[in-house]
Structures are given as structure tokens and as C-alpha cells.
Amino acid sequence: MVGSLMKLLKAGESVNKKKEKLTLEKRQLCDIQGRLFELALTTGLDCPSFIKSFMNSKTAAALDDVYDRLQWAGEEYILEELNDEVSELKKAGTTYSSEVMYWIGYTYRYWHYYTGEYSHEIYKIADAETMSECWLGFHTFDVKMAIDDLKEIYKQKCKESQKL
Secondary structure (H helix, E strand, C coil): CHHHHHHHHHHHHHHHHHHCCCCHHHHHHHHHHHHHHHHHHHCCECHHHHHHHHHCCHHHHHHHCCCCHHHHCCHHHHHHHHHHHHCCCCECCCCCCHHHHHHHHHHHHHHHHHHCCCHHHHHHHCCHHHHHHHHHHHCCCCHHHHHHHHHHHHHHHHHHHHHC
8 A cells, every 4th residue: 555655646746747837047948949949040051950960969968968068058159069069060951930940949948858858859759840840830839738749749640650
């Protein structure tokens, strides 16, 4: 009985953790990442290529850490770090609007804080194309609701591919 009670309490703790509001510092880091994604657009980078490179990079992994100096370096410096890491980001090509890029960047960072998933894992669930396609319907949602819906879309896609 005590074991069952402990499991229920732990389950309740994890649910309550998800309901906690993000601290000001974490919201600021979401904003920095949103501005980073906008900066990628304004510097003429291919948006889907940039997003894929970033989300699978050591630079994004550093931002996933509890604390890393890069988190407070600003979007220009982070973009330089990424460019050095992947040796020349792809120019031109497909572009998304500034609003879409900001929302994608902000939502990806928020997602990490909300679920604890790492950037490369998040990208596997919702790639640049998925995020861009969902922006119109999801950008007015609470960020947590948008993330939950994106995860549900991924689950449905997985179920559909298993049926084939």
C-alpha cells in the first residue's frame, strides 16, 4: 500500500511540474531563441535547413543544459557559434515569415522546458516543415497546448505508418 501511495505521489509531482509556470529567465531564453530564428531569416539563410542544423547541433545542446554561458550570449553570437560548428549554413532557398520563425524558435525552447526533451529529440517529433505547416492554426494557442497537439500529431503519424 505504501508503495502504491508513493507511485501516486510521484505521478502527481510530475503532473504538477508540467503545470508550473516558466520562470522569467526561461521565458527570456525562449525569446532569445525566437530572435535567433528571426535573425537566421534576416541574414538570408534557408529556414528549414537552418532549423534542422540548429536543432541537431551542439549549440542547441548547450542551450538545453541547465546553465551554459551560451544561453546569455545573445542571438548574434549564438548564430556565429552555429555557423562555425556546421561550417557555413546554407544561404537562400526556402524562407518562412519572421512571425513563423520567431514562433518556431520560441516554441522549441519552451518545449524543452515544458517536457525536458532535448532539441534533437524535439526535432524528430516536429521538424521545420511540420512547425511551419502548423503555425497558422497553432500560433494563437497557449504554447503548452500547441506542444501537446504537435506531440499528438506525431503519435498519429506513427500509428498510421505502423498500419501500412
